[in-house]
Amino acid sequence: MPDILQTIAKKLYAGEEEEVARLVQQALDEGMTPSEVLKNGLIAGMDEVGRDFKAGDLFVPEVLIAARAMTAGMNVLRPLLSKSEVRGVGTLVIGTVEGDLHDIGKNLVKMMMEGAGFEIVDLGTNVKPADFVAAVRQHQPQIVGMSALLTTTMVNMRTTIEALVEAGLRDTVKVMVGGAPVTEAFAKDIGADAYAPDAATAVETARRLIA
Amino acid sequence: MSITLGIDTGGTYTDAALVEQSSGKVLAHAKALTTHRDLAIGIGQAVAAALAARSFSPAEIGLVALSTTLATNAIVEGRGSPVCLILIGYDAALPACEAGSRELYALERELATQDVVCVRGGHDGAGNELAPLDEEAIRAAVVERRGRVEAFAVSAYFGVRNSTHERRARDIIAEMTDAPVTCGHELTTRLNAVRRAATAALNARLIPLLRNLIVTVQATLRGLHIGAPLMVVRGDGSLVRAAWAMQRPVETILSGPAASVLGARHLAGIAGDAWVVDVGGTTTDIAALRGGRPRLNPEGAQVGGWHTMIEAVDVHTVGLGGDSWVQLDAERRPIVGPRRVLPLCLLASEYPAVVEELRRQVADPRHGEGQFVMALRPASGDLPDEDARLLRELANGPRPLRALAEALGPAVLLMRRIEALEARWLVARAAFTPTDALHVLGRFNRWDAEASRLGAALLAAQVNLAPDVFCEQVVAQVARRAAVELIAKALGDEGVPTGEMSGLGVGALLARALEEVPASALGVDVTLRHPLIAIGAPAEAYLPRTAGLLHTDIVIPSCSEVASAVGAAVGSVIQQVRVELRPLDSRGLFRLHLPDGVLDFEALEEGVAYAHQAVPPLLEALAQQAGADQYEVYVTRHDRRAPVAAGWGEEVYLGTELTFTAVGRPRPAIPAVDLR
Numbered sequence: 001m002p003d004i005l006q007t008i009a010k011k012l013y014a015g016e017e018e019e020v021a022r023l024v025q026q027a028l029d030e031g032m033t034p035s036e037v038l039k040n041g042l043i044a045g046m047d048e049v050g051r052d053f054k055a056g057d058l059f060v061p062e063v064l065i066a067a068r069a070m071t072a073g074m075n076v077l078r079p080l081l082s083k084s085e086v087r088g089v090g091t092l093v094i095g096t097v098e099g100d101l102h103d104i105g106k107n108l109v110k111m112m113m114e115g116a117g118f119e120i121v122d123l124g125t126n127v128k129p130a131d132f133v134a135a136v137r138q139h140q141p142q143i144v145g146m147s148a149l150l151t152t153t154m155v156n157m158r159t160t161i162e163a164l165v166e167a168g169l170r171d172t173v174k175v176m177v178g179g180a181p182v183t184e185a186f187a188k189d190i191g192a193d194a195y196a197p198d199a200a201t202a203v204e205t206a207r208r209l210i211a
Numbered sequence: 212m213s214i215t216l217g218i219d220t221g222g223t224y225t226d227a228a229l230v231e232q233s234s235g236k237v238l239a240h241a242k243a244l245t246t247h248r249d250l251a252i253g254i255g256q257a258v259a260a261a262l263a264a265r266s267f268s269p270a271e272i273g274l275v276a277l278s279t280t281l282a283t284n285a286i287v288e289g290r291g292s293p294v295c296l297i298l299i300g301y302d303a304a305l306p307a308c309e310a311g312s313r314e315l316y317a318l319e320r321e322l323a324t325q326d327v328v329c330v331r332g333g334h335d336g337a338g339n340e341l342a343p344l345d346e347e348a349i350r351a352a353v354v355e356r357r358g359r360v361e362a363f364a365v366s367a368y369f370g371v372r373n374s375t376h377e378r379r380a381r382d383i384i385a386e387m388t389d390a391p392v393t394c395g396h397e398l399t400t401r402l403n404a405v406r407r408a409a410t411a412a413l414n415a416r417l418i419p420l421l422r423n424l425i426v427t428v429q430a431t432l433r434g435l436h437i438g439a440p441l442m443v444v445r446g447d448g449s450l451v452r453a454a455w456a457m458q459r460p461v462e463t464i465l466s467g468p469a470a471s472v473l474g475a476r477h478l479a480g481i482a483g484d485a486w487v488v489d490v491g492g493t494t495t496d497i498a499a500l501r502g503g504r505p506r507l508n509p510e511g512a513q514v515g516g517w518h519t520m521i522e523a524v525d526v527h528t529v530g531l532g533g534d535s536w537v538q539l540d541a542e543r544r545p546i547v548g549p550r551r552v553l554p555l556c557l558l559a560s561e562y563p564a565v566v567e568e569l570r571r572q573v574a575d576p577r578h579g580e581g582q583f584v585m586a587l588r589p590a591s592g593d594l595p596d597e598d599a600r601l602l603r604e605l606a607n608g609p610r611p612l613r614a615l616a617e618a619l620g621p622a623v624l625l626m627r628r629i630e631a632l633e634a635r636w637l638v639a640r641a642a643f644t645p646t647d648a649l650h651v652l653g654r655f656n657r658w659d660a661e662a663s664r665l666g667a668a669l670l671a672a673q674v675n676l677a678p679d680v681f682c683e684q685v686v687a688q689v690a691r692r693a694a695v696e697l698i699a700k701a702l703g704d705e706g707v708p709t710g711e712m713s714g715l716g717v718g719a720l721l722a723r724a725l726e727e728v729p730a731s732a733l734g735v736d737v738t739l740r741h742p743l744i745a746i747g748a749p750a751e752a753y754l755p756r757t758a759g760l761l762h763t764d765i766v767i768p769s770c771s772e773v774a775s776a777v778g779a780a781v782g783s784v785i786q787q788v789r790v791e792l793r794p795l796d797s798r799g800l801f802r803l804h805l806p807d808g809v810l811d812f813e814a815l816e817e818g819v820a821y822a823h824q825a826v827p828p829l830l831e832a833l834a835q836q837a838g839a840d841q842y843e844v845y846v847t848r849h850d851r852r853a854p855v856a857a858g859w860g861e862e863v864y865l866g867t868e869l870t871f872t873a874v875g876r877p878r879p880a881i882p883a884v885d886l887r
Contacts, residue, residue, distance in 0.1 A: 163336055182856065186853040186855060189865065
């Protein structure tokens with residue numbers, strides 16, 4: 001593994017945004033392909049972040065700044081990656097359900113998933129079921145992720161799933177749900193495919209769902 | 212004495228059974244070949260034969276119940292009349308339905324009709340109207356099609372949550388034309404607008420076909436001086452009056468298998484839970500009986516490439532039967548099926564020269580491997596040269612496969628060709644089958660057992676076994692495969708995906724459970740907790756061993772060859788109304804979704820009480836229309852609450868489903884009418 005890619009991964013872990021962007025550019029100038037830099041530099045770094053976060057060795061703020069460094073590196077690479085390379089792993093449509101404005105958890109999942117090579121379509125917060133359906137139709141994602149942080153809005157996860165069923169689209173995606181009040185049993189009862197308790201698990205679960 | 216006449220038109224045979232209403236006894240039964248071009252002919256023959264069997268007077272027949280494959284076959288074969296499908300508010304589901312577009316020919320395959328009209332309207336998931344119904348567009352569509360279209364189907368987006376637009380559309384069409392109209396919400400209460408639309412369209416297409424059949428059957432019955440009313444079996448095994456079946460023919464898909472399951476139960480005399488296993492020549496069908504009724508598939512029956520929304524009997528079909536092709540696998544063990552061939556003994560009883568040929572092959576196996584090909588009928592129309600040559604080679608009777616290969620030369624891709632011609636019913640192959648094994652073992656004796664013995668010798672020589680021992684292995688293998696499929700079905704019904712069955716660990720445990728590894732240090736017993744009811748002519752030969760492997764009892768009832776006709780005769784009228792109460796956004800209200808609209812309540816139990824008062828009259832009307840005499844009403848309530856994380860408060864209430872079911876006997880003719 002070329003040294004520069006290892007360094008990119010280390011800097012990313014440490015959250016050093018500008019360094020990551022600079023080194024990514026340098027790697028490209030030295031003749032590496034964008035997808036190699038993405039895979040063995042950025043994604044490798046984020047995977048380490050995910051592992052340590054799950055193990056309890058990293059905390060949310062640290063994950064957030066690592067994710068920012070990831071984004072900085074991606075911004076350099078994105079114009080150079082072909083459409084298929086960016087989509088490489090899959091597409092995720094993600095949003096917080098109708099009536100709910102919380103987004104920190106959602107944004108964390110979004111950044112971790114982008115770090116894992118997913119293309120992200122972020123619908124924001126307070127997303128109506130019909131808008132989830134429209135996004136599925138337009139972007140044809142592999143995964144739909146929903147977040148809710150209120151017991152009063154959790155039921156809209158089910159309404160969204162029903163909207164996908166009615167649209168004849170339910171079988172074309174895997175649905176993943178999360179948020180502090182959500183549980184595995186709840187996910188099963190409403191007909192979701194999976195539940196993830198945190199952003200790192202979300203990435204693992206997503207990979208498993210589309211394998 | 213009042214008798215019910217049960218009739219079933221199957222793939223090969225049409226059966227008739229006369230069942231005494233008071234005792235449930237089968238008084239007589241008969242078979243005739245099914246006449247696919249005009250089903251009523253075979254029906255008439257079977258019924259006449261059954262009546263003649265004990266010289267019954269037609270006046271004694273109080274009820275006729277018919278189970279038919281017409282709907283299933285018509286869908287599979289793509290038959291049906293031109294119909295118009297009106298989609299209300301579907302722009303969310305189908306991009307082609309964007310506001311303003313009409314007549315979508317491109318959707319034919321998905322929606323079962325070329326003629327699709329999209330109009331504005333529709334509701335959301337809570338049953339709130341999203342746009343007013345475009346009544347003008349509906350009127351315009353009907354005017355354009357008057358006289359050209361045999362039936363209409365209407366499906367609204369979320370029409371099962373609020374049926375207002377569908378009913379309004381139906382009323383408009385009924386004002387303007389005599390053509391029958393089907394609505395999505397009348398056929399199901401479940402979501403999936405695309406599948407619902409297809410189901411409604413399929414129903415509309417079938418209406419003229421089923422109407423035609425019923426009219427000719429009624430005429431045939433009158434010709435036999437039978438004046439009793441005619442009822443039709445649905446895919447869930449229940450009976451409906453002929454008039455109902457003519458409005459909702461799609462509900463009759465899978466009626467044959469459903470009747471078969473009910474007939475098996477009746478003949479076996481078992482009231483509780485059981486497994487019905489129907490072993491045929493080509494396939495074995497497995498279905499579960501729960502509380503005396505066939506277990507239905509809530510996902511909807513799949514027929515002819517369409518995933519309908521009709522909840523019919525859940526039958527698991529396996530390519531395993533008395534005429535399955537026996538081959539040797541890589542480890543030289545017999546594998547049975549899934550392909551079907553003619554048994555060697557059957558072929559030889561028609562063409563004795565086959566026996567001579569088999570003797571030659573046994574003497575010198577280089578001459579052949581015990582497989583033959585024969586022509587089934589002369590070809591009509593043009594055929595590619597090689598196919599024509601092949602058929603010419605078969606003009607004088609069946610030929611051994613090897614001889615055919617030598618005659619035609621190497622470049623002709625013989626196996627491919629044979630398979631293609633088999634698919635067109637132009638040729639058939641003959642080879643060793645479990646039926647042959649039974650002939651060798653002396654357990655079945657209808658055709659030429661010498662051919663079976665020779666066929667067994669050929670295969671047994673390849674595995675260094677005595678032919679008898681080899682045949683025992685074949686029979687054991689059929690029993691084992693049936694056991695594996697029962698286990699897979701039982702697990703599948705409990706949510707275990709069938710893909711899991713092929714894992715190495717599962718395979719090893721199963722092998723030990725099925726006595727395939729006698730020297731193992733690990734003994735494994737799998738117990739099926741309910742008994743088997745085995746029907747189908749070869750059942751006796753294979754299934755007792757299957758029951759033994761699964762440590763369960765087996766019942767092999769008599770008259771099982773007409774189980775479907777019996778099942779039709781003993782069917783009940785079963786009608787259901789399902790309503791749902793759901794929380795209505797955050798206002799703390801509860802919305803009740805009834806078949807004819809929605810109503811809001813401040814308290815859950817208020818809504819439940821209202822449903823208990825409003826639904827029974829609807830159910831009564833349905834039960835009457837379907838043809839029930841007296842009936843009992845059962846209500847089940849299912850509250851759905853989902854758990855939240857610890858510390859976040861109580862469960863989340865998702866909704867309450869109330870299912871009202873009426874079960875009754877069909878109304879027989881009072882008094883019996885003598886039409887002679």
